[in-house]
Amino acid sequence: MHRQVHMFPIGKLKIHPFHHEIYGDLPNEQLYETIFEDGVQVPLIVTADGAILDGVLRYYTCLNKEIALVPTILWDAPSDMQERAILRLNRQRKKTSVQIARECRAYLKIESAGASKRKGLRTDRRSGVTSNRTTLASITTSGFADESIADSGNITSNPERDLTE
Numbered sequence: 571m572h573r574q575v576h577m578f579p580i581g582k583l584k585i586h587p588f589h590h591e592i593y594g595d596l597p598n599e600q601l602y603e604t605i606f607e608d609g610v611q612v613p614l615i616v617t618a619d620g621a622i623l624d625g626v627l628r629y630y631t632c633l634n635k636e637i638a639l640v641p642t643i644l645w646d647a648p649s650d651m652q653e654r655a656i657l658r659l660n661r662q663r664k665k666t667s668v669q670i671a672r673e674c675r676a677y678l679k680i681e682s683a684g685a686s687k688r689k690g691l692r693t694d695r696r697s698g699v700t701s702n703r704t705t706l707a708s709i710t711t712s713g714f715a716d717e718s719i720a721d722s723g724n725i726t727s728n729p730e731r732d733l734t735e
Contacts, residue, residue, distance in 0.1 A: 575613045578642040580632050583614070586621040588653045592672045593660065597627040597634075605631045613641035615659060623652060624659035654680055 604611075610632065614625030622629055623645060632640050647655050657673055657680075665673070 573643045573645070575641045575643055577639040578614075578616070578620075580629070580638060580640050583616060583620045583622055583629060583640070583642075585626050585629065586617075586623060586652065586656060588676075589622065589626050589656050589660075592656070592676060593626070593663070593665075593669055595627070595666075595669075597631045601627055601631050602634065605637075606635055610637070610640055613643045615645050615655075616642045617652065618644060618646045621652070623647065623655050 605628065610628055612625070612628070614628055615623045616625075617623065625642075629640070645655070653676065657676060663669075
């Protein structure tokens with residue numbers, strides 16, 4: 571899908587708070603020189619309300635160089651997808667170890683929330699079909715909380731049983 575590029579007033583743009591929370595850095599001298607000489611070659615990706623999902627360093631550079639209009643692509647991502655979009659759009663960025671750690675924590679939080687929403691919503695099961703799969707929630711330190719789960723297949727509640735049988 572091709573998205574149209576629009577020139578947008580820089581004063582109406584804002585940095586997405588999640589971006590600042592994860593990266594929080596400023597452009598280097600090379601980016602300043604490139605934009606000063608060639609202009610903004612890659613559009614900023616922004617939401618309908620002007621929050622920048624990708625291009626924050628280009629934004630800072632344009633502010634510093636007093637560039638009034640910047641090329642943007644509107645991507646009206648739902649609010650629950652914006653954080654994931656910021657992480658994915660910044661995959662190529664050179665990062666510090668702190669930024670990488672922040673990304674990992676953010677991905678864990680995003681994926682945990684998604685897993686919680688999906689939990690219990692299996693659509694691959696048909697009536698009368700059973701599975702040998704179990705979850706960590708059904709396992710206790712002494713074995714399976716529900717022995718019928720252990721008896722439903724090749725799963726044992728005896729950790730000392732020889733599994734090569």
